[in-house]
Amino acid sequence: MMSAACVGMADALLGQHDTERALDFGRKALQEAENCGDCVERGVSCRAMGDIMLARGDRAGATGYFERSVELLRETREEEDLNRAREGLREANG
Secondary structure: OHHHHHHHHHHHHHHOOOHHHHHHHHHHHHHHHHHHOOHHHHHHHHHHHHHHHHHOOOHHHHHHHHHHHHHHHHOOOOHHHHHHHHHHHHHHOO
Protein backbone atom coordinates (compact mmCIF):
# COMPACT_ATOMS: atom_id res chain seq x y z
CA MET A 1 0.00 0.00 0.00
CA MET A 2 3.03 2.28 0.00
CA SER A 3 2.31 3.00 -3.66
CA ALA A 4 -1.14 4.38 -2.78
CA ALA A 5 0.40 6.84 -0.33
CA CYS A 6 2.92 7.93 -2.95
CA VAL A 7 0.17 8.40 -5.55
CA GLY A 8 -1.73 10.55 -3.05
CA MET A 9 1.34 12.71 -2.52
CA ALA A 10 1.97 12.95 -6.27
CA ASP A 11 -1.63 14.03 -6.88
CA ALA A 12 -1.45 16.60 -4.06
CA LEU A 13 1.81 18.02 -5.39
CA LEU A 14 0.34 18.26 -8.89
CA GLY A 15 -2.49 20.28 -7.38
CA GLN A 16 0.19 22.68 -6.14
CA HIS A 17 1.88 22.68 -9.59
CA ASP A 18 5.03 21.10 -8.14
CA THR A 19 5.68 18.70 -11.01
CA GLU A 20 9.27 17.97 -9.99
CA ARG A 21 8.37 16.59 -6.57
CA ALA A 22 5.25 14.95 -8.00
CA LEU A 23 7.49 13.11 -10.45
CA ASP A 24 9.64 11.82 -7.58
CA PHE A 25 6.57 10.45 -5.78
CA GLY A 26 5.10 9.08 -9.00
CA ARG A 27 8.25 7.12 -9.74
CA LYS A 28 8.33 5.80 -6.19
CA ALA A 29 4.65 4.77 -6.46
CA LEU A 30 5.30 2.93 -9.70
CA GLN A 31 8.36 1.17 -8.28
CA GLU A 32 6.44 0.06 -5.17
CA ALA A 33 3.48 -1.09 -7.28
CA GLU A 34 5.73 -3.08 -9.60
CA ASN A 35 7.42 -4.70 -6.60
CA CYS A 36 4.15 -5.84 -5.04
CA GLY A 37 2.67 -6.91 -8.38
CA ASP A 38 -0.85 -5.68 -7.63
CA CYS A 39 -2.67 -4.89 -10.87
CA VAL A 40 -4.79 -2.09 -9.37
CA GLU A 41 -1.82 -0.37 -7.74
CA ARG A 42 0.17 -0.61 -10.97
CA GLY A 43 -2.71 0.84 -12.95
CA VAL A 44 -3.27 3.70 -10.51
CA SER A 45 0.46 4.45 -10.41
CA CYS A 46 0.59 4.55 -14.21
CA ARG A 47 -2.39 6.90 -14.24
CA ALA A 48 -0.59 9.19 -11.79
CA MET A 49 2.54 9.13 -13.94
CA GLY A 50 0.42 9.98 -16.98
CA ASP A 51 -1.00 12.99 -15.15
CA ILE A 52 2.50 14.08 -14.16
CA MET A 53 3.89 13.71 -17.68
CA LEU A 54 0.95 15.64 -19.09
CA ALA A 55 1.47 18.45 -16.56
CA ARG A 56 5.12 18.57 -17.59
CA GLY A 57 4.15 18.89 -21.27
CA ASP A 58 5.27 15.39 -22.28
CA ARG A 59 2.24 14.20 -24.24
CA ALA A 60 3.98 11.13 -25.66
CA GLY A 61 5.12 10.00 -22.22
CA ALA A 62 1.67 10.69 -20.80
CA THR A 63 0.03 8.66 -23.57
CA GLY A 64 2.22 5.64 -22.81
CA TYR A 65 1.42 5.72 -19.11
CA PHE A 66 -2.30 6.29 -19.67
CA GLU A 67 -2.48 3.43 -22.19
CA ARG A 68 -0.78 1.10 -19.73
CA SER A 69 -3.09 2.27 -16.95
CA VAL A 70 -6.21 1.66 -19.03
CA GLU A 71 -4.93 -1.80 -19.96
CA LEU A 72 -4.26 -2.73 -16.32
CA LEU A 73 -7.40 -1.18 -14.85
CA ARG A 74 -9.71 -2.57 -17.52
CA GLU A 75 -9.16 -5.99 -15.92
CA THR A 76 -10.32 -4.70 -12.53
CA ARG A 77 -13.46 -3.06 -11.23
CA GLU A 78 -11.72 0.22 -10.46
CA GLU A 79 -14.06 2.35 -12.55
CA GLU A 80 -13.08 5.72 -11.06
CA ASP A 81 -9.38 5.27 -11.77
CA LEU A 82 -10.10 3.70 -15.15
CA ASN A 83 -12.21 6.71 -16.12
CA ARG A 84 -9.47 9.10 -14.94
CA ALA A 85 -6.94 7.22 -17.07
CA ARG A 86 -9.21 7.34 -20.12
CA GLU A 87 -9.79 11.09 -19.64
CA GLY A 88 -6.05 11.66 -19.38
CA LEU A 89 -5.44 9.61 -22.52
CA ARG A 90 -7.97 11.72 -24.43
CA GLU A 91 -6.34 14.92 -23.18
CA ALA A 92 -2.84 13.69 -24.02
CA ASN A 93 -3.95 12.87 -27.55
CA GLY A 94 -5.73 16.23 -27.69
